[in-house]
Amino acid sequence: MIPNAKTPLLPLLIIGSMYVILGFSVGINAYFIPFVQEAFTVSTAASYLIMTATFSAYILFGLPSGRILKRVGYRRGITVAFAMIAVGFALIGYSATVRQFPLFLAALFIIGMGQTLLTGAINSYVTIIGPAESAASRISAMGIADKLALAGASLVLGSFLDLSAIRLTDAVIPFYAIAVTLFLLGLAVLRSPLPNIHAEGEADETSNGTSNGHDTRGIWAYPHAVLGAVAIFFDVGVEIVALGSINDYAKVLGLPSPEHYVWLTTFGMVGGYLAGIVFIPKLVSQRTALALCCLLGVATVVSITLVPPAISIYLVGGLGLANSLLWPTIFPLALTGLGRFTKTGSAMLVMGIIGGAILPLVYGFAAERVGYQWAYLVCLPSYLFMFYYALWGSRIPPRNAPHAVLAESEGSHG
Numbered sequence: 001m002i003p004n005a006k007t008p009l010l011p012l013l014i015i016g017s018m019y020v021i022l023g024f025s026v027g028i029n030a031y032f033i034p035f036v037q038e039a040f041t042v043s044t045a046a047s048y049l050i051m052t053a054t055f056s057a058y059i060l061f062g063l064p065s066g067r068i069l070k071r072v073g074y075r076r077g078i079t080v081a082f083a084m085i086a087v088g089f090a091l092i093g094y095s096a097t098v099r100q101f102p103l104f105l106a107a108l109f110i111i112g113m114g115q116t117l118l119t120g121a122i123n124s125y126v127t128i129i130g131p132a133e134s135a136a137s138r139i140s141a142m143g144i145a146d147k148l149a150l151a152g153a154s155l156v157l158g159s160f161l162d163l164s165a166i167r168l169t170d171a172v173i174p175f176y177a178i179a180v181t182l183f184l185l186g187l188a189v190l191r192s193p194l195p196n197i198h199a200e201g202e203a204d205e206t207s208n209g210t211s212n213g214h215d216t217r218g219i220w221a222y223p224h225a226v227l228g229a230v231a232i233f234f235d236v237g238v239e240i241v242a243l244g245s246i247n248d249y250a251k252v253l254g255l256p257s258p259e260h261y262v263w264l265t266t267f268g269m270v271g272g273y274l275a276g277i278v279f280i281p282k283l284v285s286q287r288t289a290l291a292l293c294c295l296l297g298v299a300t301v302v303s304i305t306l307v308p309p310a311i312s313i314y315l316v317g318g319l320g321l322a323n324s325l326l327w328p329t330i331f332p333l334a335l336t337g338l339g340r341f342t343k344t345g346s347a348m349l350v351m352g353i354i355g356g357a358i359l360p361l362v363y364g365f366a367a368e369r370v371g372y373q374w375a376y377l378v379c380l381p382s383y384l385f386m387f388y389y390a391l392w393g394s395r396i397p398p399r400n401a402p403h404a405v406l407a408e409s410e411g412s413h414g
Contacts, residue, residue, distance in 0.1 A: 011129060012138070014194050016145045018078060018122045021185065023146035025085050025111055026054075027153025027243075027262075040101040045364045051244055053105040055236070055357035057112030058119075058350055065117040066347030069124075073196045075189060077121045082186025084114030086179040093175035116350055124346040127332050129197060133281045135332035136289065136325065140276035143328060147269045147320075150243065150262075158259045218341050225345045227393040228334025232352030234382035235326040237359030238297065241379060242319040244360050249313055249372045264317025272324020280325075287390050290329040294387035297322035297379065304376045312373050319379075326386060333394040355382075 069077045088111030095104040126142055127135045219225060242265050250258035272293070280289055300322050304315045331349060338345045359378065366375035 008129070011194055012126070012142075014189070014192055015122050015125055016142055018118060018189075019142045019146040020149040021082070021085070021182065022115060022118050022122070023149030024153045024156075025115055027150035028157060040099070040104070043368070045361070045368055047248075047364070049105060049361070050108060051240060051360040052357040053108040054112040054115070055240070055354055057109050058116045058353035058356070061113045061116045062120075062351030062353075063347050065113075065120050065350065066343050068117060069121055070343055074121050074125055075192065075194045075196065077117055078194075079186040079190040081114045081118035081121065082182050082189065084117065085111050086114075086182040086186070088112075088114060088179075089175050089182065090179035093172045093179070096172050096175070116353070119353065120346055120350045123331055123350075124335075124343070125197065127335055128342070132332060132336065133286070136280045136286045136328040137277050139328035139331060140273040140280070140325065143273045143324070144270050147266045147273070150266060155260075219338075219344045219348060221399045222338060222341065222345070223396040223399065224336065224394050225334050225338060225341075225348065227389055227396070228330055228345075229348045229352040231330045231334070231386050231389040231393070232327070232349050233355035234359075234385050235323070235330055235355070236353045237355035238319070238379045238382045239323045239326070240356040240360050241363045241376070242316055242323060245363060245367075245372070246313065246316045249316060252372055253309055253313060255313070261313065261317070264314060265320035268318055268320025268322075269324040270320075272321045273328070276325045276328055280329075286329040286333055287394060289325045290333070290390035290394075291387055293322050293325045293329075294383045294390060297383035298387075301376050301379050301383070305374055309373055316376070319376075322383075330386070330389070330394075333389075336394075337398065 065077075068080060072080070088107045088109075091107030091110065092104060095101075095107055122142070123139065126138050130138055243262060246261045246265055247258050250261040255261070276289065280286060284292075297319065300315055300318050304312045307315065334349055335342060335345050359382065362378050363375050366378055
């Protein structure tokens with residue numbers, strides 16, 4: 001999307017670079033699953049604790065991260081997030097030295113805390129910086145940077161961590177270098193011209209005496225926001241299952257260069273993002289795009305179980321297309337009309353990312369019992385709920401909430 005007068009270009013470029021860092025830090029998980037199984041000698045199910053360690057931070061640090069953003073603003077909040085992620089990467093290097101799997105998981109949890117803060121900041125920023133009806137288009141543009149960096153993480157890690165000859169000592173110096181780089185980038189953001197912005201009606205938060213915390217009681221008057229957090233739970237769950245399992249699945253099938261198969265899922269997501277940039281809201285609404293992606297997800301999951309394994313892995317990559325516009329459409333639909341509860345709603349949505357910890361773990365247990373191919377059926381309920389949210393859940397009006405009216409135009413931010 002080419003930003004118009006209501007969508008300044010420079011802030012979007014700065015935030016776009018933040019999506020790159022976020023994508024890279026999440027992308028290490030997809031690579032680490034098969035690596036950790038052999039390096040630390042753990043089971044398949046235990047290796048998926050990598051996802052749990054990272055994404056459980058979203059539920060535990062979700063509301064605190066929102067309070068940090070309210071207190072210090074977007075720019076300083078992003079700097080704090082970078083510092084947290086840098087500390088986490090440094091601890092990964094140290095855990096490789098002492099060969100302690102629990103310390104390795106603790107490092108990923110700290111990275112998850114930084115990701116929580118960074119996710120809340122940049123997604124809220126992109127949602128409210130321009131017209132609400134085109135928020136999905138802006139988030140799709142940012143998503144391209146995010147997912148390319150996510151898949152690129154496998155290439156970067158693959159340059160010094162060989163899945164066919166795993167040695168923990170290879171991880172020490174590179175991760176220390178990544179930590180230093182992230183810390184310096186955080187300082188650069190602090191000195192950048194990124195302006196602080198507010199959603200329409202958000203200034204009322206201070207005047208109503210809630211500037212030092214989140215009015216979590218008020219947000220429950222907005223069912224579409226609460227259901228949106230549940231939808232985010234399922235969205236991130238199916239997204240991480242596809243991105244995090246495909247390399248492992250390729251390795252089990254004995255395919256060459258298994259660390260590169262995550263690119264199939266990534267290319268699918270990038271293709272969907274490009275479609276979102278072009279067609280939303282010109283030809284399809286955000287709700288319609290969400291419903292279509294859910295139907296595609298159901299069809300793809302069923303097809304994975306019906307074709308030979310050597311073909312099914314390419315359909316796993318196809319899940320990237322089905323998943324591409326889930327987040328870009330759910331996030332703005334859930335923030336619609338929240339007014340002074342926008343930051344509270346955003347924090348609640350970020351907490352929904354815990355789905356990235358739960359569903360991959362369920363998939364890991366299922367894969368050990370019924371095989372990788374049939375385990376993808378655990379994604380079906382997720383797509384069905386998000387389909388409900390697209391057509392009905394996102395339309396439920398606020399209950400006794402005079403501060404905002406759920407607009408039929410799908411948004412009132414900007």
